Amino acid sequence: MSTTQRPKLISIDAFAKTVEDARIRTTSGGIITLICVAIVLFLIRSEYLEYTTIITRPELVVDKDINKQLDIHLDISFPNLPCDMISLDLLDETGDVQLDILQSGFQKFRLIHDSNGQVTNEILDTDSQTLNNDISLYELAKGLKDGEQGECGSCYGALPQDKHQFCCNSCAAVRLAYAEKRWGFYDGSNIAQCESEGYVKRINARISTGEGCRVKGTSQINRISGTLDFAAGASFTSGGQHVHDLSLYDKHPDKFNFDHTINNLAFGSVVPEVKSTHSLDGHKTELGKKAHLFSYYLKVVATRYEYLFTKKATIDTNQFSVITHDRPLKGGKDEDHEHTFHARGGVPGVFFHFDISPLKIINREEYAKTWSGFVLGVISSIAGVLMVGTLVDRSVYAAEKVIRTKKDL
Template identity: 85%
Template sequence: MSGQRPKLISIDAFAKTVEDARIRTTSGGIITLLCIAIVLFLIRSEYVEYTSIITRPELVVDRDINKELDIHLDISFPNLPCDIISLDLLDETGDVQLNVLRSGFQKFRIIQDSNGHKLEELLDVDSTPLNNDISLEELAKGLKEGEQGHCGSCYGALPQDKNQYCCNSCESVRLAYAEKLWGFYDGSNIEQCEKEGYVKRITERINNREGCRVKGTSQINRISGTLDFAPGASFTMNGKHVHDLSLYQKYPDKFNFDHIINHLSFGAIVPDGLSTHPLNGHSSSLGAKDHMFSYYLKVVATRYEHMLSKKADTIDTNQFSVITHDRPLKGGKDEDHQHTLHARGGVPGVFLNFDISPLKIINREEYAKTWSGFVLGVISSIAGVLMVGTLIDRSVYAAEKAIRSKKDL
């Protein structure tokens, strides 16, 4: 055992000095106190970092691509009556959902009272632009041979020589006009619309310069597509999506698609601190009648996993980025884009073009440091401060010694 002691002594990295050989100075005491203060500060900083919770993002493939996507929308059109606006959905599969306003969204009339204050009033369901859910054959069903009954005029839009079609309502006449691609305007001089009060209601709302607010929640397929707000009845003809712009164009000094996006989000609604809603509060007020507003959205599925909560508290939602663009339908250059030549044509309106990303972002909460990282940080802080303190103490002691030797000379 005694033979092994010299071997262990030879590899001792912590050589000791004799107490009598140590020299203590005032400057060394000051440096020691400073080192202790710095070490305590660094240890506290390491502890704060160790106990702080951060969110680390992780990018994975989205496996929930077949689930439907909730869209929460709240948008106001101050210069457009609700009876003129239609909302349609077109996706990349070629499917077209006409009049999405019937599935989860509601219209609110923006009117002014006698004092000039703006009020909102829920619009009745009968004032939607056009009922595309019912076929023309069912809506304008004719009389069978020998059957007695009233057969309203379709005003040349449908054959009626044998009463094969009967337009007994304003809605049936509107749909018949749409099939012929005829402009319906405000329905004036059409007996069915005059009797139902459609013409009077439309005229009053136009003359009062009413606005419209559309808000609600609906579900769409997780497929890239377009939500478009456009004027007039919408329908599909020969594979093309078209709108009846006759009433919108009838009044050259009225109507435009100036708008305010009060809220737009996809998926579950989460606090603003977690998810970004970049279009909330966005407004456009150009006052141009024939203008197209386009928004290009990149929607990314997002999950928030809280460290201290249960798995059931995990939030699945979506975030999106957006690029905005607008142009006049007449094409050419405008004041804002002197070096850009805009395309000509199109439909006035607001178009939300969304692209669904196949990836998902997982934001997972965790501690900023592990236990081993905290211990390593503390040891490194102590060792580093002591090493620097030793170097400073030696330098100060050497300087003091040199000064004293000069004085003695």
């Protein structure tokens, strides 16, 4: 290298060297050095702990699985309403109505109060289930063909029978026929089919003993916003309207209400360690009001949990936020808020209005810092502490020098 190039390189040297003989070591400098070393070790340890810490980082993406069906896990108790009087229906935004989906994945359990006040669960016998709307009225009340011999039970004026077009040979057929006419069925008293099948005796016995009901199970629904409703009496559609037969519910003014306890409500796979996937668990309502409507507005968001280690499988589930609301069917001024007026009308029951979000949250496990971030953090910690230590040492040395000078005077 030529001599003309060396001065240029020397002029840009950022690491100027000090002469060894010009260095002065002091006691205060040694103390500051020990303090700096301790601080550096502490900062390095903190950087390492942060580097090895596993965090969950959320990411919001468009849900591409919107066409897949959604699992719903439901466990709800009604302590003041017999199972025979509860129907569970699903109405979605497409206009489709699924009546009595209790028969597609859910079971009813009778809540029986014994003499000691304890409540026992007993599965409801299959002949006590609500109307099966998968069977049409015309199949259930099929009439006799011309010349065909057989029994043709009375439909009590609900269907034409002058030529045996329809025959109500079962209690369920009469109930469907009454539903088609929008007639109140009550408890089926004085209807021969219901009396002979023991329906009247059974349902009145359960009403008199004050039985409750627990609905529990898992089913699949489409990923479309809609309403899941528990209401009193048999449900049916007539004239494009979704209605319920409330005759028996209204017959006893001093009995029945929709007080309830939500034991579990979850969409998709249940993740026990994540409370947000089932935020209504344990929710209890006890108002004791007969003509009352309870509404839950759910915002359901698809959620995926991706774990750092392959030992844990990826979990696809859903979490939801909820807004609760209840109102009396008679409407009028709210008891707690004098400036709030409720609408009048409706059906007593518990309604879950769910809205399916088109977005998905991906909770991905990862280390809090990358390897390069860890190295950079360590170097920055060392350099920063040494720089501050140098400034403090110079300040202390200058102060000591001033003090010694004054003493010498």
